[in-house]
Amino acid sequence: MSRLVREKRMLVNRNRVLIGTLLLVAALGVGAFIIPRYIAGKQAVYPVITVTRSLPPGSILYDSDISVSKTSDKHLADTACSDPDEVVGKITVRQLYAGEYLLPIDVSEDYTAPTIYNTLPEGHLIISISTQSLASSVAGQIRANDIIRIYSLDEEGSAKTPCELQYVKVLAVYDSSGTELNGYSTGINRINSPVSESGSSNGFSISNPTGGLTDTSKEEEQPTPAFISLLVTETQALKLVELERRGAHYISLVSRDNKELESKYLEMQAANLEGYRKE
16 A cells, blocks of 8 residues: 555656646746847837928928937838938928828939929920010019910001910020029019000009009019920910011010919910811
């Protein structure tokens, strides 16, 4: 009987040793692999750059436009920009919003914003006219996106507005060196003409659609436009070439900084051209 008891006790002791050994090995495994990985995962943070304010395409990034924040997302850290020195001074290539992570594809060294020159509307082309061939008028006050009207003199010297050129959109204004004059000023330009029904007299021509006269003799000297690029159809281009060859035509400012009026006038011009083609 006592022998049987001893054998059972020995078996229990062996099982205890085995279980203890297994528990020890498991504890060592947890201590050596799982716990360090958990701690490392909790402590690992990575720098990422976020945008501090909304930026349109073509904006130069300055220090004040970005901030560096921390993230534990390794994938995000590998995707987003992290070094301010690598992005400050670069140009945004798309619209960015405050709080958005900055990605390498969002900036470029030499980005040029898309313009109408890249994607012309169907059925339209670009033509440039010289302001030197224009009779004294508001040519010196025209700027990009203005809607202008073009007048001409017929063979008998009578003034008229060609139906093809009642409303024309200006794409750009350039000086004699070919440099675009962005944001060119508005105002009243001095001309040498008698009183006319169009509202010009005493050497002034009304070029401000909101009314009011400004004596440009008191304005600061500004770059002189040499060429004006216009968005036209083939029919309009042919008429402009004809007027340019004669060298006696005028332009007036019809609309500026008014998208609603711009659309209205260009629709009216399109209708005029359609009627002209049917005649």
